[in-house]
Amino acid sequence: MEVQSIFPRRTTRQVMVGDVAVGGHAPISVQSMTVTRTADVDGTLQQVYELAMAGADIVRCTCNEVEAAEGLARIVPRSPVPIVADIHHQYRMALAALEAGVHCLRLNPGNIRKPEQIRAVASEARDRSVPIRIGVNGGSLHPDLYRKHGGRVTPEAMVESALTEIGYFAEVGFDLVKISVKASSVPLMIDAYRQLAEVTDHPLHLGVTEAGPPPAGLIKSTAGIATLLAEGIGDTIRYSLTADPVAEARAGRQLLESMGLRERRNVDLIACPSCGRAEIDVVAVAEEAMAAFADREIPLQVAVMGCVVNGPGEARDADLGIAAGRGRGHLFVKGRNAAVVAEDEMVDALVEWAELIHADGPEAALSRVDTEKAEREASRDRERLLTEQGDDVDDASTRIESIRRRIS
């Protein structure tokens, strides 16, 4: 389904990775990569399923040894998503992966350098109509290009690497190509992708390579990928985190959903930043809710708010939310109070109501409860808190008075 977005997409050619279209206004796809030995068929398949559940549309597995290629022959037919074989150094592994039936190859032009080997792989891929991602990596640039560009990794050198590879492919009439020009430096990769987008209409695979562990890895990846997506550049994305790859798939999916580039599939959890009024540990409850919703496909926005004084109003656009009162939680649906639950049952109540709303809609869910009673209870707690805490819960006016005395 094509999603309406405020970010106009660059027009690209489309290639099919198995049954997933990449480019040509197909939904931007999420990729991730297994970290198992590909020869371990059951272990790898289990991870492929976990990644698919977490939002990956396409999964890459390394193909670095004959046993890996043999593993791919067993993995591909049982995989829920298309499989890409990651090839480094040995072009024969690319031929073996094609024989195993993979849906796409990833070749790094920096480490398979002999033109006759590149052409051999492209010819085989052409005959099988299997696309290839040209995966240029700033850290493993072809040494000739490195020297030519002044002994530095530059955006121009990375783009030239990709175009040279396309040239070899063209010599054998192969053009089912996606391209990535990843670097661990965010400005470098942004510049390289921008330049690449100027000179080719092949679909682009975005990523910040070796981004590292979260949160820094998430921040770097998001900075690079989101900047380009906002410019309309990018057809498929991967977060490269030093973490469980499930976190990569989730992050990719969440980025696309938060930018309105993919339809929402999972809960969008919002939470207030907490303040002196908070009646609960907002961070702990939000994290508990995040974990409770992690594997549920419920496309709703759910709010966790620290107090009933301001929470329901501040989160009135959420599909569902909970705001803390005195030792209890006030559950609201589209800004309307719906129920009162014990503080230690707040997350369970959110899950139960989210499932109800997802199944039957908000009006049907609200019709089962006494909303007027819930509103009266919420008003009572709101009044109580306001009486106890006053309007100036952080006692800012005392400090302001003190500041004025000091500078007067």
Ligand code: SF4
């Ligand atoms: S909802 Fe309440 S606790 Fe949370 S930031 Fe707003 S006023 Fe503070």
